[in-house]
Amino acid sequence: MKTINFTQMKDGTKEEYDFLAEMEKPYLSLTVDRVLTELKNQGEDSLSGYKITRLEHGLQSATRAYRDGADIDWVVGTLLHDVGDGLAPQNHDRFSAEVIRPFVRQEVAWVVEHHGIFQMYFYGHHYGWDKNAREEFKDHPCYQSCADFCERWDQSSFDPEYDFETLDFFTPMVRDVFSRKAYDPKVIKENQVFGLPEPIFHKLS
Template sequence: MKDGTAEDYALLAELEKPFIAATGERVLAELARHGEATLEGYRITRLEHGLQAATRAERDGADLDWIVGALLHDIGDGLAPQNHDRFSAEVIRPFVRWDVAWVVEHHGIFQMLYYGHHYGWDRNARDRFRDHPCFDACATFCERWDQSSFDPDYDSLPLDHFVPMVREVFARKAYDPAVIREGEVTALTA
């Protein structure tokens, strides 16, 4: 790499444009793969879990970033089950608001409130973030959209409904300060 010229890197940047532009399609393909098998120990697939969370978000009046964040909050589960929350956040971080990425990144520790004690873990581990500006948003995200989205009888919207939303988000300029708005916390619902 150190021997590359400015012309070499200009060529690479040009050649990478189609690949970068197809990020949303690769994310959608990964999400579709989450529908191939039931989530271990549950009566739904990983895809259905994401669809339920996104449907709940939309029905609550959430905006585009929150809906896509809810849909993709577990996108990293297949490759990184032990840190899927951070993995998932890194997938969406360049394209969504700062607070949405923060919530997705931390939802795993916040979810421990519901089950951590059954494993001998600190169910209140999330309290170390009590003073963080996104604490309430993450607690609400987990309560309303994540922990409740394992219901085999829930009437969730189909993936096709969310495809245009995912494409719109991933078509944004990566790390656009007008989108990211670091430090700004938005309401989960209208």
């Protein structure tokens, strides 16, 4: 079989769907390459006005997480927290969360999904928005994780003088995370909240 015969999904046979499942495997395995390509594109096609590119912001944020002793879920989630900017600039936080959700624990995906509204705490009042809109989630178990993520790793990472790691440094971590079985309960750790590691202060070269 080279292609399926049906033109409406409801008419497909089990044999055809088994065939499609096999055809999908190589495509799924290349997801990480597409994600890394999108991240690289942020180094060239980025939002104007900032002192650094969107790629550099992701690298700087992830470097802060890494140097604070964060685990691989936090580091990769932080690196990719704005990966949705290109295709979904109005809801990039939710878009980015869906990219990583099958492969990281629930806490990290939740933080990435909601970091947009939490970030407003630092600038929303300049636009006449409610800077405290994040209080809608004050009783959520991940509230403090998201507040800490924004304070320590996101809002602070627009500094052209910061000595951040390269994309090549983080690529093996991204590949490790995306090689996991999607939605593995041992990875997702549903309803478990660990918070961010205690901050470590580094002397930068």
